[in-house]
Amino acid sequence: MSFIDKLWYSPSWYHWPLIILLLPLTLLFWGVSASRRLAFNAGVKKSTSVAAPVIVVGNISVGGNGKTPLVVYLAKRLRQEGYHPGVLSRGYGAKQTSFPHFVTVSCTADQVGDEPVLMRQHINCPLVIDPIRARGANKLVDEHKCNVIICDDGLQHYALERDIEIVVMDGQRLTGNGCLLPSGPLREGQWRLKSVDFVVLNGGLANNGEYLMALESGRLVNVSNPNKSLSIHDLSQDVTAIAAIGNPQRFFTMLEQKQVKLKACTSFVDHHQFTIKDIPDGIVVMTEKDAVKCREFAHKDCWYLPVNAHLPQQFDTKLIQNLKHVSENKKRLSK
DSSP states (O other), rough: OHHHHHHHHHGGGGGHHHHHHHHHHHHHHHHHHHHHHHHTTSSOOOOOOOOOOEEEEEOOSSSSSSSSHHHHHHHHHHHHTOOOEEEEEEOOOOOOOOSEEETTTTTHHHHHHHHHHHHHHHHHHHHEESSSSHHHHHHHHHHHHHSEEEEOOOOOOOOBOEEEEEEEEEEETTTTTTTTTSSSBBBGGGGGTSSSEEEEEHHHHHHHHOOEEEEEEEEEESSTTHHHHHGGGGGGGGEEEEEEESSSHHHHHHHHHOOOOHHHHHEEOOOOOGGGGGGGGGGGEEHHHHHHTTTOOOOOTEEOOOEEEEOHHHHHHHHHHHHHHHHHHHEEEEE
C-alpha cells in the first residue's frame, strides 16, 4: 500500500497531522468545486441536453472503482432490452487530437486510452471518445442513432445534462477518511451519494439501498495470442502479478483467493504506460485493462484475467423502469 493510500484509506494517529496540514488546500478545493456546481445550478454556466437519455457512471472518489465493467454490463443489458446504446468516454491518456473520435477494433491504447480499447473488445455498440462530452454525446445520437447514452465517468462534468446517475464505490475502501482532496480521496462530499439514482458497491457488503456488483473471472487469456486460453487452476508454477489499476490489491487478493501461487506482486499507478522493462520473465498475470497496453511486447508467458460484472435483478428492474420514464418524458417534451 502506497503512502497516499495509507493516508486516505488507513490513516493512523501519526497521519492526522499531515491530513490537518492539508486542510487549507482541501478548503480551497471545496470552494472551487462548490462555486462551479453553483454556477451550473444558477445557469451562469450552461449544461447541454441531448435528445437521448444520458446515464452517467462515475464516482465521488479518485481512482478506479470498477466503472468500466459496469459500463460494459449496462451496454450489453440495454441491448438485450431492445435499446441502441452508445458509450461515451473522455479517453484518458489518449494521444488522439481530433474529436469526437469513433473507437474501432483497430484503435490502440496510445490512440484512444486503455479503457476505451478494453470496452471495445466487449461491447457491440457505438463507442466515442471526446473530452467535450456533450459534443461526443450528440455525435452518438445524430450520426449513430443511439437512443440512450452511457457516459463512462463524468459525474462531476456538469456541462452535460444527465438523466440517471450511478455512483460506483470500492466496497473495501468506500469513502476512505471522508475528506475532500487532497486531505482525502473525495472529489465531492458524501452528501452527493444521496442525490444520485444508484449506488453500486464493487464488492463488500451492500446496505441502505446500495446494490452489490460482483466481478466474476473467466479463463486466463494469452496477451500476445488472444486465441490461447488457460484455466487459472492449471498454472504450473509460481507467477508474478502486475497491475496498474485504481486498487491493485483487489486484483492480487482475487488471485490469492483462487489459490494462485504468487512469488511477487508489482503495482503501478492507474493508467501506467507499460514498457517491455516492466514485464518480468516467467509467468506473468495481469488485468485485461493492462493487457491492452502490453500486446506488442508481451512475451509468450503473459496472461490476463478477464472479469465480468454481475448485478442483482432488482438493479436491472429499477434501471429499466427509470430509463423508460426518462425516455417517455423526453419524447413528450420534444413534441
